[in-house]
Amino acid sequence: MATQIQDPPSLPSWDLSDLYSAVDDPKIDKDLQQAVEHARKFEETYAGKVGQADISSDDLLHALDHYERLLREQSRPGSYASLHYSTDTTDTARGALTQKVREIGSQISTHLIFFDLELAQLPLESFDRLLKDPKLAKYHHYLEQQRDLAKHYLSQAEETILEETANCRGRAFKRLFTEVTSRMKYKFNLDGEERLLTQSELLAYSYDPDRNLRKAASESLAAELQNNAHVLTFIQNTLLHEKQISDRLRNFEHPESDRHVSNELDKQVIDVMTEVCVKNFDIVHQYYDLKRRLLGLDSLAHYDRYAPLRSQKQEIEYEKAKELVISSFGRFSPKMQELVEPFFDKNWIDVPPKPGKRSGAFCAGVTPDHHPYVLLNYTGKARDVMTLAHELGHGIHDLLAGKNHYLDYHPVLPLAETASTFAETLVFEKLQELLENPEEQLALLCEKLEDTFATVFRQISMFRFERQLHDARRQEGELTTERINGMWQQAMQEMFGPSLELGPDHQWTWLYIPHIVNTPFYVYAYAFGELLVLALYARYRQEGESFLPKYFELLAAGGSQAPAKLLSTLGFDIASAEFWQGGCDLIRANLEKAKELLSTTKMSVSEIAYHLGFEHSQSFHRLFRNRTSLSPLEFRQSFN
Template identity: 65%
Template sequence: MEQQTTVDLPVWDLTDLYQGADDVRIDRDLDQLEQRAQAFEQRYRGRIAQGQVSAVELKQALDEYEWLARAQGKPGNFAQLHFSTDTTDAARGALTQKVKERGSRMATHVIFFTLEVGKIPEEHYLRLSEASELAPYRHYLDYERSLSRYHLSEPEEKILEETANSRGRAFRRLFTEITSRMSFRMVVDGKEKELTQSELLAYNYDPDREVRRAASVALAQGLKPHAHVLTFIMNTLLHEKQVMDRIRGFEEPEDSRHLGNELERAHVDTMVRVVADNFDLVTDYYRLKARLLGIEGLTHYDRYAPLEKERVFISFDQARDIVVQAFGDFSPRMAELTRPFFSERWIDAPVKAGKRGGAFCAGVTPDHHPYVLLNYTGKPRDVMTLAHELGHGVHDRLAAKQHMLDYHPVLPMAETASTFGELLVFEKLNESLDSRQKRLGLRCEKLEDTFATVFRQVAMYRFEQRIHRERRSQGELTTEQLNALWQQSMQEMFGDSLTLGEDHQWTWLYIPHIVQTPFYVYAYAFGELLVLSLFARYKQEGQAFIDKYFHLLAAGGSRRPAELLGGLGIDISRAEFWQGGCDLIRQNIREAQELAAAGQGKGTE
């Protein structure tokens, strides 16, 4: 597989945050944060809950609290971004830990505020909420009050915050360090090579089945030595979640995530049920793919096998041009929001040892631009990953008019712009292809991406549900039990069309979302199904839709998803809405089947 050298790929410039890990301004900013947090506590502690502040005073308190949240975002994000590109650097790790610990110290001075907001007498709160001065913070105040029934006492909350860095946060950091430092050995072009996880996973898309099989074996062999420690981390975090849910009063393991996402449990359950009821779509597709590949008995390393036998390499510059042009065809404004990511070095793209795997977009604060991390290997799907993360980036930039407390959209809404960006690039690429076979190949790649975003994420969500409930009912789980639950959960979506092999059972070990953000993954399915419906509306409405779409993104996290989408006539409580998204996927499968049938009848164009 042709590789682009690290020299050719952009490395982000973090100097508009700080010059480096030893920048004296980091300690200066942390000191100022703590001093202002102490002053905030002295001024307002004990007055909010008692109803002793007017709307004007509460607005002043919220302005200061918002400043603290925004100011903390600068050192916090710098430390995490700096660490993510080299988790083997002890100085970067130490900075990350220091910023977390200083952040906890600051937080102990302001914990009282949200607790007291939740205790404002209802009658007094209703009067306050009608005041025009508080209009910018009304959503945030309502959200914090929705959390109040799960709050503990202030001393208890302080203890939890001060010990967090030696409990769950510590184990999550350990997971990142272990998985980022992993190396895998595989024979490539007759020579054994040592590969990073990102380099190895790129071979899942190789046209040579033996290469894909070898990559699968190498992945399992590289993961197995870490299974004991990663299983211990998983059990520890599962138990910590159990304890925290019990003392806060959450009924189900996933309820705290739904609350954070401002979604009703019933709405998520409806979506998950509809997706699971449509697992037959995946089965139908992989029966088609088996015929197209001429393989009897597909297995896990055939899931992403390309139909084209020629290895395709796309340079980063080509990927940039494809994405920017696709975004620009949708709206010149979208392209304009995207270009600075390249020209101002807001992207870190090289693959290297010690770098965090995968990709992400980090929205720092409303008054600072986002950053994108990639592990770019030049495969066609990397173009989609770039479009996905830049979709997040556009979302963050449009939401910059919101204050910090409403800046970040909740997770399901956060996956809207990213998935929409992928669809724009897919459409652009599809229009540019001049043969049926190439269009079929691209259609199949897009379907596989959709399956990974919708059905795989719901399968993963059900895996999480199972392991949390198993841990609570029977105690610590063995690696073998976790492997079996993983295989069971992931096999369900494929039916009898594809069999997950023995090596696949180890692959839960490197999935970051399960460890870092429990029950995050259903947000991907939510976003994809929502975007399929939005994209169909865009094709019908044209420019009128574009204005509505930008308005949706500009809202950031300032409104609940049901309210925000209700304004577009979307009712997320109805199974019919989610089924509509699945029906659009079924239509795409039908189009792939028709392209395949045309090829069999007429030969290759």
């Protein structure tokens, strides 16, 4: 059955009027100019004084409070411009505002650069004295961060030059990437009629029951990416080279080192997590071998990865998705339901896919005292419900972290994925209980496994690809599209092993992934968050309601503590391979649960049918043969 896309006008868009009324709101210019003036006065007042060895805690506290207010002030126009632009990147007025805000933001930053540099230059004795003073307790974590960053800062003159030119260097190429990919239109033939789809609409067909439509969607995606490969590869090469220079100047040993520093994680932690995940790739191999048999195919192609094991007879209306998410959150905690309801009631979510809109989904926090916003491209698929839950998990995290000042507001990326993934799990559990048909329950479990693979093993494969990509650019110079395609295919194929063949269409798919361009090495945060959530959810199952305060405290911490320190309060040692293996073991347990009744059980066919809830074994036999072209006994024997 062909995927149907909900009509965009029937879906709600967000209301940004509590930031500004429109792109030409005069208050935007007023706020920007005021922020510039405040930043200039801040520099006049504190430059040359913050780095004095004898600075008092009172003086530093006053400076930090002033600095924090400036960052809040600057954030509002920047957030509005970015959010407004994301829903229509073809609108020249929105693009112009985005660029204007970035350029004025650079002016502001040049007045503030001295502050962190002077903090970082404080003698260790002064730092220790200030950190012990209870007056500065709320800024303790931020001060420790600045001390750790000291060796990576350049001189004030050099930092100023880099900031003033940023909008015509890396930021410009990132904006170009967004504009190119958002303007792409994908030719797709549906029922004899050629249509032009957005990327989000096209990718929805990756989950269609019709294999021909899945294949056609893969071919359409590859064709349009190939048409734009030259400019997208040039963007990638330019950003890779810029990062190479930056890493050299800032004394970062490895391409991913700056991400580890900003995430406040030791390289060893991520290396251990990566090694454990790679050792468990066989989970992916086994699952897709099982899925191939369930689909009755001789071999799986890359466009079969998300083939549904159940036919979704109709799209899930957005209102139904909303009800499901709210009820799932409410069952976990009334507090969680109370936090999520305003997102719907006050139009903090932009739902429909539309031309020019950025693909994918995100949640954007503004300031601790302002609510976040969520962007979706909702097409009515079951996974869109999970995406809604995921982004609202981020939103709840932001709301709870709002008790912190701006410098401690945003959690580091790996912890930022905790609430989002936990929220998905809550909805999955609710869906499992609502489905009475055993076939539907099994199919949902398989979908959950596939989502987990995408979050853990695929992201780790992408992380390894990124490391190889940066290393190759530094050793070989500018890379051709074909060279990068080859690295991409190799990294992804290793995850799937012999269970699935990545065809030539797949080699182009790295070209549209925004994280690789906009936030290098972001992706390991997804694996970190998923495996952490598996541990958290297991703890919740053990402790019940007594777990809730601990969970909300974890989220409320925002970015006020480093991950290792924060998670140690729950008894988690993220430096140990055993911790990460525990998460992989839970994934493997779900795989075994899916395989048990279908392949390795000793029960007879009649017993299996009864266990699955079929009144007559013949009904199970017919259903199984329809799905796999094999009888249950033939299917079992194929594993021997």
